[in-house]
Amino acid sequence: MKSDYDSPRTVRNVRRLAAAVCAVIGLGLVWAMGVKVLQVSEVRAVAATRENLLASLSNLAAERVAQGLPADASWLRRNPFELLRWVNSDYCGELLERQPPQAGCWHYLPARGWLLHRSRFADEQAELAAELQVFQLQAVPKPLLGSTESKEALISLELNPVPAAEVTALADTYQ
Numbered sequence: 001m002k003s004d005y006d007s008p009r010t011v012r013n014v015r016r017l018a019a020a021v022c023a024v025i026g027l028g029l030v031w032a033m034g035v036k037v038l039q040v041s042e043v044r045a046v047a048a049t050r051e052n053l054l055a056s057l058s059n060l061a062a063e064r065v066a067q068g069l070p071a072d073a074s075w076l077r078r079n080p081f082e083l084l085r086w087v088n089s090d091y092c093g094e095l096l097e098r099q100p101p102q103a104g105c106w107h108y109l110p111a112r113g114w115l116l117h118r119s120r121f122a123d124e125q126a127e128l129a130a131e132l133q134v135f136q137l138q139a140v141p142k143p144l145l146g147s148t149e150s151k152e153a154l155i156s157l158e159l160n161p162v163p164a165a166e167v168t169a170l171a172d173t174y175q
Contacts, residue, residue, distance in 0.1 A: 038121040042104075046117050046133055049088055049106065050159055053115075056084050057137070057157045075157065076137045079108040080115060100174040101132070113137065114162055116170075129171035134162040 057080060075083060081091050092105035095116075101107045104120030115135045122131040140156040 035121065039119075042119060042121050045090075046119075049090075049117075050135065053080050053084070054157070054159045056086075057159070060084065061156045073139065076139060077110075077113050079110065080137065080159075081106070081108065098173055103131070112170075114170075115159070127171065128174055129164075129168045132167055132171055134167050134170065135159045136162050 057075075060083070061075075079094065081087055088106060090105055092102050092107055095101060095107045095109050097109070097111050101116060101118040103118050106115065106117050108115055113136060115137075117133045118128075119131040119133070136159070138158045138160050140158050
């Protein structure tokens with residue numbers, strides 16, 4: 001038996017096997033890190049799009065106020081991408097109530113007035129609710145009681161997350 005381990009061929013085969021195992025482990029680590037990088041970059045892209053939408057809507061509302069034309073509450077029920085007249089490259093349009101969202105896309109739900117994004121790089125075991133980020137336009141500030149200004153006028157807008165319970169209920173309609 002000792003002669004089998006002393007042969008150069010056996011040593012060469014063991015070295016090749018060790019190199020192959022190390023290569024498989026290395027490829028697995030590179031793949032896992034790549035997936036994590038894609039997930040983080042997608043989260044950052046969604047946050048950047050949300051911030052750009054919010055800043056653009058605030059600027060549009062400020063321009064209207066400066067012109068003496070306050071923004072009206074109908075903006076809260078309109079598609080923010082259409083309101084701003086710019087379309088993001090990952091905006092895939094409006095969804096009907098039971099139409100499932102595409103992965104990696106922004107969508108607008110006109111029935112609820114929600115803007116949503118479905119993650120492209122979510123964990124495979126994650127539920128649909130974990131893949132969805134849902135936002136709703138809200139007026140800032142809310143109209144004061146007894147105000148002489150129109151209740152339809154608003155100064156600025158916020159793009160706030162929809163509560164998790166409502167997102168879960170929305171995800172359940174798609175399953």
